[in-house]
Amino acid sequence: MNETILRALMRLFAIIANVEEGKVRDSTRNVVVSYLSLMLNKEGVTQFINLFEEYVAVHHKLGKQDSIQQKKRTSVNSVKVLMICNEINEELHQEEKVIVLARLFEFISEDGKITDEELEFISTVADVFNIDEIEYDLLKNLIIGSIADVKSKQNILVVDKNGETNDGFRHIQSTHLDGQINFVYIKSTNTFILRYEGIDSLFLNGQNLIPFRVYVFSSGSLIKSSKIQPIYHSDISGNFIHSFSDTQIILKAENIRFKYNNSENGIHEFDFTETSGRLIGIMGGSGVGKSTFVNILNGTFPLHSGKITINGYDIQKDKKILEGVLGFVPQDDLLIEELSVYQNLYFNAKLCFKNFSESNIKQIVDQVLSDLDLFEVRNLKVGSPLNKFISGGQRKRLNIALELIREPSILIVDEPTSGLSSMDSEIVMSLMKKQTLKGKLVVINIHQPSSDIFKLFDSLLILDKGGFPIYYGNPVDSISYFKKAANYVNADESECPQCGNVNSEQVLEIIESKVVDEYGKFTKERKVAPNEWYTSFKEKIQIETKIEENPKQTQLPEKYFKTPSGFEQFKIFTKRNILSKLSNIQYLLVTFLEAPILAVILGYFTKYISGIPGNPDKYVFAENMNLPAYLFMAVTVALFFGMTISAEEIIKDRKILKREKFLNLSKFSYLNSKIIVLFIISAIQIFSFVLVGNYILGIEGMNLTYWLILFSTAAFANILGLNISSSFNSVVTIYITIPFILVPQLLFSGVIVDFTKLHKDFTSYKYVPVIGDIMTSRWAYEALSVAQFKNNEYEKYFFENDLKKSINTYKLSFLIPEIENKMNSIISKSKNIKPETEYNIIRNTISKLNKTEPVKFEFTDNLYQNKFNKKTEDAFFKYIEKSKQLYNNIQYKLNLRSDSIFYFLVEKYKSKENVVLLQQNFYNKNLSDILQNKSQFSSMKDVNGEIIQITDPIFKIPESTNGRAHFYSPVKKIGNITLSTEIFNVIFIWLTSLFLYLVLIFDLISKTANLFKKEKQND
Secondary structure: OOHHHHHHHHHHHHHHOOEEOOEEOHHHHHHHHHHHHOOOOHHHHHHHHHHHHHHHHHHOOOOOOOHHHHHHHHHHHHHHHHHHHHHHHOOOOHHHHHHHHHHHHHHHHOOOOOOHHHHHHHHHHHHHOOOOHHHHHHHHHHHOOOHHHOOOHHHEEEEEOOOOOOOOOEEEEOOOOOOEEEEEEEOOOOEEEEEEEOOOOEEEOOEEEOOOOEEEOOOOOEEEOOOOOOEEHHHHHHHHHHHHOOOOOEEEEEEEEEEOOOOOOEEEEEEEEEEOOOEEEEEOOOOOOHHHHHHHHOOOOOOOEEEEEEOOEEOOOOOOOOOOOEEEEOOOOOOOOOOEHHHHHHHHHHHHEOOOOHHHHHHHHHHHHHHOOOHHHOOOEOEOOOOEOOOHHHHHHHHHHHHHOOOOOEEEEEOOOOOOOHHHHHHHHHHHHHHHHOOOEEEEEOOOOOHHHHHHOOEEEEEEOOOEEEEEEOHHHHHHHHHHHOOOOOOOOOOOOOOOOOOOHHHHHHHOOEEEOOOOOEEEEEOOOHHHHHHHHHHHOHHHOOOOOOOOOOOOOOOOOEOOOHHHHHHHHHHHHHHHHHOOHHHHHHHHHHHHHHHHHHHHHOOOOOOEOOEOOOOOHHHOOOHHHHHHHHHHHHHHHHHHOOOOOOHHHHHHHHHHHHOOOOHHHHHHHHHHHHHHHHHHHHHHHHHHHHHHHOOOOOHHHHHHHHHHHHHHHHHHHHHHHHHOOOHHHHHHHHHHHHHHHHHOOOOOOOHHHOOOOOOOOOOOOHHHHOOHHHHHHHHHHHHHHHHOOOHHHHHHHHHHHHHHHHHHHHHHHHHHHHHHHHHOOOOOOOHHHHHHHHHHHHHHHHHHOOOOOOOHHHOOOOOOOHHHHHHHHHHHHHHHHHHHHHHHHHHHHHHHHHHHHHHHHOOHHHHHHHHHHHOOHHHHHHHOOOOOOOOEEEEOOEEEEOOOHHHOOOOOOEOOOOOOOOEEEEOOEEEEHHHHHHHHHHHHHHHHHHHHHOOHHHHHHHHHHHHHHHO
16 A cells, blocks of 8 residues: 555544544544554554644644534535545455444444434445445444344354354354353355454454454464464355355365375375365475375376375266366476467466356456456457566466366465565465465465465365375464474464564475584485474374265266367367467468479479570570489478477467367367367478479469379378377477488488398398388379479470380390390309299299280290200290291381370371470470480399399389389389379378378377386386
8 A cells, every 4th residue: 555545544544533632632543553464564553653643733622612613614624534434445444444444433433423414424435436335334334333234144154162053153162261252254255254242362463352352354364372273264255155055065185195107205104184265385395295185186297106086986987077166286387388368367267167148158258357357458469478568467368268267166276476485475375365266275385475364264184295285273273283293382472473474484494494513514315304293293193184085976066068069179170289389470480481482493403404505595495404313302391391390289289289188179180180280280281392493483274283292291290290190299399309200201211222232231222221111202293293394394295215125125125135145044044143043033034924914935844954944945935036037027007006005195286396395394304304214225134033124124024013112113002003103192191191191099109108207217
């Protein structure tokens, strides 16, 4: 409260103060002192008491006054009261206004004479302060009247020796109390005000409780006496809360125990019981098991023994029944940084309330934002802790709002004040306390609370190192408990006698105090070990906690929490994901501009201009030597795009995923939403890349094919990136891992290193090596190259005929002459050959030809060194001649067919020049040379007893019927089905993507890693 407001209040008190002979009565002065002591130190109290007396001298003049003067003064003071009240009205909290009103009632009652003018003054103050009639009546009858005359009797609680009566009030029995303590509940501010009517010596928060004086009974307050049992704030507030709530929540833990694998640390056995309307604190030093305990309470960690029940339902066995009853707010942020405050809460609500309409959800979101003082910042982006748009306190309140919007009956919060300023910490903790006043049970994990926060707790659980519970009870009493255990001289003094503050740190200091050596220095050894504190706890505290062995199952509070169907969740996740990306302008610019920019760079620098006679700057597509390099880089770019946009998608949501798992939301829907959004982004990226790159290089008529192949590659990389993101715990690890994936993709693509030039353990001439077959880059590059060669506007007319010509030419010019030469070498007994090897090759080759060719050799079984004879020799050479004659005839017909196709094109395009121009625009020579393997000097190679064709791989039909083939094969075979290479390769890429999708859905990588980890631990 600022000085201006306090000065105005002193004027208000001075106007209404009782004055005798120009002097303020001592009792009246004491009321002002009592009020000022709530806010100021001794020096400040003295300063403002002097100011108060100055104002009294001004407003209450000395000497006798006739009735006319008295009326004038009263009239003037009425105007002044109204002016002062209006002046301070907007500056005071409602709770402060209630306290001011209570002090004013005390003022006018000090002399036992209450005038109508004084009551009129106070009524004016109450009107200006917007204090309603019921609460005005409560304060009036508590202080200057009789509580028997109160209209709203349910707002009064009486503590006396009699206990429950039929007078309409609430009652708590205190057997040895002389007189009674009357508590008034001011509902609008959740404030309790008390007045003691008796002669006992009572102490409120360590201060003497003066009979017939009004006191505020704030959170953490305690009334003590040598005659009576302590009266805690939780006793009073709980009495009201339980009657206001329809259903009471009872949280019970019986002999609970948790232990980490291969460790004695965890939570040691103990019992506790808590009910709704209470704020429970869990305190202790770092690493004592506070977070472990809250994870046990919320059901994340399974107990090793004992059980925890909520109204009789086991939190492990009855999770479905208890769904929505428990709320958990972890210490970490659960916010989507790219979304606004409102959007974070809105999508959370959509995932929690299946049966609520859109208007209901928006209404609930607005209400929660208003309740948590976030409405003004609802449209601000949350941002990251390093790039802030909202404050740390607002972030924490928004995290809490994500759970509060579900209205859970039990709210568990892990370190809500961590990293916050003292002011923000108090705001957050006040918010938690307000939840208890709504009938919730709130459990909070906290490290070292301030005095005000410490007093907010109704119960306190203190844990020591190793997970030993060492105290459970009233927070303020904990200080006396440990001071007595440590033999402090003032053990019964739990609060500062002057200011009433509590030093919560003193508890931890006593618990962790060290032994001093002979040199007066602290050692590492503690005076009291954790297990000793635990033993004391079991003997002195735990023995008083009685747990019902088989708690009866009672009704749970009504809950509205119900998750939508999997498909509805998918739609919500997808919309949330899209909005979060659209809100990040930098992400959008980089993501959607990098593809066309890279296309420009690649297209421009690989656009080799050979020129033509008369125009050296003319670009001819057919002469571009860099087309294969462009195709390879396009595949690399697709892999790179796919992985970079997906590598962080899951790891950045890891904390959010834990919460959504706690809410039993569908991870399947979440992952599918991620995949569909990534696919959309990749589709747009690849489309722009293909459109720009192909335009620059003059690749015409192939955009759709290129897009399909490269998008399939990027989609594979998307899912691979999601698997990586799901499997690792660090972004740094993810980006270190990416090169280990991309480099093999490049190396074993078949482009950088020919598959026939690999290490001898992997080299293969007949098929692509297995290490190449598992590389998506190999399938994508091959599909692009083969599609570009086969399906371009020129070659598509010739390809089938060229295929037959190549096959026929190979047999006529290479294969038949080769086996003929081998036979001649055998017959001439050449020294450079091994006859059995040569017979084997000839026999295998002819056996294959017999299956497909019309010319047959009937003596295949005689092609062995010990069976070969003159008859077989003559038959062999006749077979060779007939084969050559057959292939020559076929070649002649195929050549005629080629001429026919050419003249068809001449007719279609009107001239030979136009056909040549068609070839220049669509048929790339360098790509053709690579796919026909023209750089190789040999056309075939003997491998393991058979002749392998090296030349013209693009025109070679694979022999395998299981999909395996040589590199650049034009088709692939699966059983009796023959598919073009581009179609087969795209299908294969999607099948590998499907495999990775299943790995992702079932989290197989993490599960496998955990399995190995467990086996290692067991070893």
